[in-house]
Amino acid sequence: MGGSTTLRTPFLTRSKADVAIIGAGIIGATIARELSRYKLSTILIDKEADVGWGTTKANTGVIHAGYSEDPHTLRGKLTTPGNRISKQLCEELEVPLKRIGSIVVSLNRKELPVLNKLENYAKILGVTGTRILKKDELHSMVPHLTPKAVYGFYAPTAAIVSPYGLAIALVENAQANGLNVLLQTKVLGLEKKRQGITLNTTSGDVRTDFVINAAGLWADEISAMSGEKEFNIHPRKGEYILFDETIGEITGKIIFPAPTPISKGIAFAPFVEGNYAVGPTDEDIQDKEDLFTSFEGLKKVFNSAEKFFPEIPFKRYMIRNFCGLRAVADENDFIIRPSYNMKGLIHAAGIQSPGLTAAPAIASMVMDILKDQGMKLHPNPHFNPERRTIHRIKDVDYKTKEKLIEGDPRYGHIVCRCETVSEAEVIEAIRRGATTLDGIKFRVRCGMGRCQGGFCTPRVMEILSSELKTPLTKISKRGKGSRLVKGKVWDGSFNV
Amino acid sequence: MYNIKVDIAIIGGGPAGLGAACKAKKLGIKKVLILERDRELGGILPQCIHNGFGLLYFKEDLTGPEYATRFIEEADKLRVEAKLNTMLLEITKDKRIFGLSSKEGLAQITAKAVILSMGCRERTRGALNIPGTRPAGIYTAGTAQRLVNMENLLPGKNIVVLGSGDVGLIMARRLTWVGAKVKAVVEILPYPSGLTRNIVQCLEDYNIPLILSHTVVDIHGQDRLKGVTIAKVDENRNPIKGSEKFIPCDTLLLSVGLIPENELSKSVGIELDKATGGAFVDQYMQTSIPGIFACGNVVQVYDLVDYVTESAEIAAKGANLFMKGKLKNHRTIAVERGENVQQVVPQRFSLGKQVEPIKFYIRVQHPQEKVKVALYWGTKEIFSKKELIVKPSEMVVFEVSDEAIRKISKAEKVTIAVSKHEKNT
Ligand SMILES: Cc1cc2nc3c(=O)[nH]c(=O)nc-3n(C[C@H](O)[C@H](O)[C@H](O)COP(=O)(O)OP(=O)(O)OC[C@H]3O[C@@H](n4cnc5c(N)ncnc54)[C@H](O)[C@@H]3O)c2cc1C
Numbered sequence: 035m036g037g038s039t040t041l042r043t044p045f046l047t048r049s050k051a052d053v054a055i056i057g058a059g060i061i062g063a064t065i066a067r068e069l070s071r072y073k074l075s076t077i078l079i080d081k082e083a084d085v086g087w088g089t090t091k092a093n094t095g096v097i098h099a100g101y102s103e104d105p106h107t108l109r110g111k112l113t114t115p116g117n118r119i120s121k122q123l124c125e126e127l128e129v130p131l132k133r134i135g136s137i138v139v140s141l142n143r144k145e146l147p148v149l150n151k152l153e154n155y156a157k158i159l160g161v162t163g164t165r166i167l168k169k170d171e172l173h174s175m176v177p178h179l180t181p182k183a184v185y186g187f188y189a190p191t192a193a194i195v196s197p198y199g200l201a202i203a204l205v206e207n208a209q210a211n212g213l214n215v216l217l218q219t220k221v222l223g224l225e226k227k228r229q230g231i232t233l234n235t236t237s238g239d240v241r242t243d244f245v246i247n248a249a250g251l252w253a254d255e256i257s258a259m260s261g262e263k264e265f266n267i268h269p270r271k272g273e274y275i276l277f278d279e280t281i282g283e284i285t286g287k288i289i290f291p292a293p294t295p296i297s298k299g300i301a302f303a304p305f306v307e308g309n310y311a312v313g314p315t316d317e318d319i320q321d322k323e324d325l326f327t328s329f330e331g332l333k334k335v336f337n338s339a340e341k342f343f344p345e346i347p348f349k350r351y352m353i354r355n356f357c358g359l360r361a362v363a364d365e366n367d368f369i370i371r372p373s374y375n376m377k378g379l380i381h382a383a384g385i386q387s388p389g390l391t392a393a394p395a396i397a398s399m400v401m402d403i404l405k406d407q408g409m410k411l412h413p414n415p416h417f418n419p420e421r422r423t424i425h426r427i428k429d430v431d432y433k434t435k436e437k438l439i440e441g442d443p444r445y446g447h448i449v450c451r452c453e454t455v456s457e458a459e460v461i462e463a464i465r466r467g468a469t470t471l472d473g474i475k476f477r478v479r480c481g482m483g484r485c486q487g488g489f490c491t492p493r494v495m496e497i498l499s500s501e502l503k504t505p506l507t508k509i510s511k512r513g514k515g516s517r518l519v520k521g522k523v524w525d526g527s528f529n530v
Numbered sequence: 531m532y533n534i535k536v537d538i539a540i541i542g543g544g545p546a547g548l549g550a551a552c553k554a555k556k557l558g559i560k561k562v563l564i565l566e567r568d569r570e571l572g573g574i575l576p577q578c579i580h581n582g583f584g585l586l587y588f589k590e591d592l593t594g595p596e597y598a599t600r601f602i603e604e605a606d607k608l609r610v611e612a613k614l615n616t617m618l619l620e621i622t623k624d625k626r627i628f629g630l631s632s633k634e635g636l637a638q639i640t641a642k643a644v645i646l647s648m649g650c651r652e653r654t655r656g657a658l659n660i661p662g663t664r665p666a667g668i669y670t671a672g673t674a675q676r677l678v679n680m681e682n683l684l685p686g687k688n689i690v691v692l693g694s695g696d697v698g699l700i701m702a703r704r705l706t707w708v709g710a711k712v713k714a715v716v717e718i719l720p721y722p723s724g725l726t727r728n729i730v731q732c733l734e735d736y737n738i739p740l741i742l743s744h745t746v747v748d749i750h751g752q753d754r755l756k757g758v759t760i761a762k763v764d765e766n767r768n769p770i771k772g773s774e775k776f777i778p779c780d781t782l783l784l785s786v787g788l789i790p791e792n793e794l795s796k797s798v799g800i801e802l803d804k805a806t807g808g809a810f811v812d813q814y815m816q817t818s819i820p821g822i823f824a825c826g827n828v829v830q831v832y833d834l835v836d837y838v839t840e841s842a843e844i845a846a847k848g849a850n851l852f853m854k855g856k857l858k859n860h861r862t863i864a865v866e867r868g869e870n871v872q873q874v875v876p877q878r879f880s881l882g883k884q885v886e887p888i889k890f891y892i893r894v895q896h897p898q899e900k901v902k903v904a905l906y907w908g909t910k911e912i913f914s915k916k917e918l919i920v921k922p923s924e925m926v927v928f929e930v931s932d933e934a935i936r937k938i939s940k941a942e943k944v945t946i947a948v949s950k951h952e953k954n955t
């Protein structure tokens with residue numbers, strides 16, 4: 035069964051790996067899982083305390099149909115195939131993928147040429163089933179849409195998925211097939227040796243033949259470690275507001291405005307878990323750590339929400355705002371190629387949107403490059419493509435609930451009441467590698483609901499503390515520097 | 531599998547649930563069952579270790595745990611049954627209740643009447659949409675209260691409280707006692723939203739500044755909170771550019787309101803009032819579904835636990851009448867909100883053969899001095915009461931006599947309004 039190993043596997047840094055992947059986002063995770071099909075020793079390294087905590091955890095979660103990308107770019111070439119592969123991938127990994135379709139809505143007759151251009155891209159790229167919707171059909175498909183909407187461009191193959199859920203599942207499966215994972219470890223430098231490359235990291239040196247640069251926003255800095263910066267990456271910020279599922283069905287489809295040259299615009303996306311996200315904005319910025327949401331940005335999101343769905347009382351249902359940073363390369367396209375400076379270093383960089391969608395196609399492209407570079411690929415005879423998800427007490431019928439509790443009474447102990455998460459699920463999340471509050475949240479959704487952890491935080495802290503045998507005062511939100519409390523109220527020196 | 535039939539099933543074992551259970555027993559109802567998801571009874575009270583509970587009901591100044599204990603002991607004496615560690619997930623119209631328990635697995639309860647008493651939850655940062663980063667160190671005041679009072683954990687050392695709700699005020703004092711520095715309580719409104727006694731006893735007595743007409747506009751720090759930016763707001767509560775000020779702190783407590791916890795009520799299709807966030811109820815605390823009653827903070831956020839108990843006893847009486855078939859064929863009269871009335875409970879009342887006095891709980895929209903609180907049928911004043919001062923933080927409670935109620939028995943609707951009292955101006 036998948037997930038029988040945990041992320042906490044100690045890795046002996048002095049031992050040698052065949053491949054090291056820098057960055058455990060969706061790109062690094064997909065590549066790691068591809069590599070685990072072969073008899074190789076692979077190590078996946080990330081500076082964060084868990085997988086998927088870069089851009090992968092903060093995006094729209096849309097598996098795009100592919101029509102919005104210029105067919106001449108890598109983005110255009112890899113998105114539609116990525117979309118196609120994602121179905122089987124998600125089935126193998128038991129990650130829910132909902133093919134709900136998307137509609138680009140135009141509020142203005144003048145935008146029709148834009149929709150026609152999308153239709154044309156779709157044709158060239160082989161995106162199936164797309165068509166232009168006239169006003170009546172558009173409104174019957176999206177009942178609450180503003181009466182101003184005149185045309186729609188429908189793409190039935192667009193889907194939604196949990197991006198971090200997918201990254202976690204990929205890593206769990208790869209681990210079950212032999213992958214090593216090294217977290218809270220920052221790569222500081224690369225040294226070309228006679229044989230292979232040595233990575234200098236905050237956890238010591240790692241020797242390897244090949245290095246894959248999947249470092250997201252920092253991929254340009256990794257490239258610089260080869261001796262010279264090969265490209266530039268800057269962040270493009272996208273802000274979101276999240277709405278509670280109790281807002282009711284705003285739309286069963288993903289809704290986009292007519293795109294601009296740099297962005298697909300502020301979308302309405304149902305999340306697989308039932309909430310709605312509205313966003314992202316797009317703003318080119320400098321600072322790669324600038325994860326601030328802003329009044330202006332959130333206002334833009336809000337106005338757009340009200341513009342498209344004027345009847346919906348959005349304000350009452352806001353549960354959270356957040357933002358993500360797209361890693362945009364100067365050439366405005368994905369950079370997937372061997373390094374010019376250092377043999378054995380391969381870049382998978384500049385993976386802006388729709389990188390989540392393209393990830394499986396990016397991974398196969400990287401595999402081809404590795405083969406090209408002389409890597410020997412012998413199939414791993416023990417490779418098991420399947421991974422089992424954590425059983426959610428919330429999602430099953432009463433009969434199955436009863437069975438689950440019979441097998442493990444901790445399934446009957448609900449620790450997160452908004453999302454109905456049981457103690458058993460939290461413990462399983464820890465067994466599979468969660469070491470922090472956010473790690474639990476991204477695996478089993480504790481704290482993602484209406485009360486945003488108000489109720490479950492103390493309870494989850496207790497479980498983390500007892501399972502990890504760590505004092506409560508050392509439990510953190512997301513690793514180093516983010517401890518949840520500042521100590522004890524009473525040090526226990528005597529009792530009152 | 532736990533499968534049981536009862537007379538009254540009560541969901542939630544806080545003061546509301548306990549009060550309703552005791553009253554129901556005293557009225558002679560046989561099988562009364564409290565269902566509670568936590569491992570103990572008392573609701574939010576076990577963590578409210580400060581005093582100030584019971585001044586109206588017991589005429590004594592008790593702490594939260596003491597107040598709860600009185601009811602738990604009484605419930606025990608009256609042989610109320612309680613099922614702990616049982617999370618209820620769904621209610622059906624025919625009054626079957628489904629839930630989970632770690633001991634028995636699936637729990638299914640069939641009841642003749644149901645009383646909802648699930649309490650409320652706290653509003654969060656997301657509900658306010660405060661921009662900035664998302665570091666550790668941001669807690670709702672109630673969560674901080676639990677950490678300090680029940681888990682022996684100190685949420686932080688340098689604290690800013692956003693919102694002057696009662697829980698935040700209580701926590702400002704509590705954290706000061708345990709050695710933390712509370713730098714300010716920041717309130718967006720031009721007046722505090724907590725009880726006056728808490729402003730005095732929790733802030734003024736400890737020189738904690740209360741900064742009115744201000745809000746938090748930015749949150750700083752990647753991993754742990756490093757500080758907040760506050761700004762003055764205009765009449766429309768929009769931040770005024772140029773008035774920003776940075777306050778370094780490691781913890782931000784939010785005390786920005788409580789929201790009745792009505793997910794279960796929604797599961798059975800009970801109509802909810804947008805003004806209170808709770809169910810529409812009549813004077814028996816009966817919801818839009820016959821035989822399902824609600825009381826305590828799940829109906830509206832009461833300022834005092836004493837009112838919660840009062841509402842619970844009314845709900846128990848109502849359930850008793852319902853089971854005896856005495857709530858049938860009633861005529862319903864709507865109670866509308868007039869001038870300066872933000873919420874009113876009950877939102878309607880129903881009249882049968884027997885007429886009893888009715889108590890109304892209202893919350894005003896904004897503070898006002900020398901007012902008349904009155905109930906009208908059309909333009910006709912049926913009842914009125916003078917108040918020197920009314921504020922949104924303190925509910926106004928008044929009882930309308932059976933005589934007056936009889937006078938309006940033909941009405942379709944009545945209105946409650948708060949207006950300047952002419953003679954005093
Ligand atoms: C607002 C927004 C919306 C988007 N919407 C969509 C969408 O709907 N559909 C879609 O297909 N795509 C979407 N995308 C794009 C998608 O999110 C990204 O393409 C994808 O997540 C990129 O993954 P990654 O693995 O390259 O980067 P990341 O997830 O950022 O992973 C890089 C990792 O590298 C680690 N790292 C960096 N430097 C070092 C170092 N020195 N040492 C160790 N570790 C290091 C980081 O910690 C990080 O975890 C969106 C992006 C944004 C920002």
Ligand SMILES: Cc1cc2nc3c(=O)[nH]c(=O)nc-3n(C[C@H](O)[C@H](O)[C@H](O)COP(=O)(O)OP(=O)(O)OC[C@H]3O[C@@H](n4cnc5c(N)ncnc54)[C@H](O)[C@@H]3O)c2cc1C
Nearest residue numbers: 542544545546567573574582618648649697826827834835
């Ligand atoms: C911090 C704080 C300070 C306060 N200070 C004062 C004060 O000084 N003086 C005063 O008079 N009042 C005070 N109050 C108010 C008083 O505590 C509340 O009014 C009272 O607790 C509300 O009672 P309740 O029974 O409606 O809700 P709660 O006490 O919240 O009880 C609800 C119960 O229902 C259970 N429940 C909910 N949903 C489910 C479900 N689906 N399945 C099973 N069980 C469920 C919950 O676990 C909980 O035990 C204070 C409140 C707070 C939060």
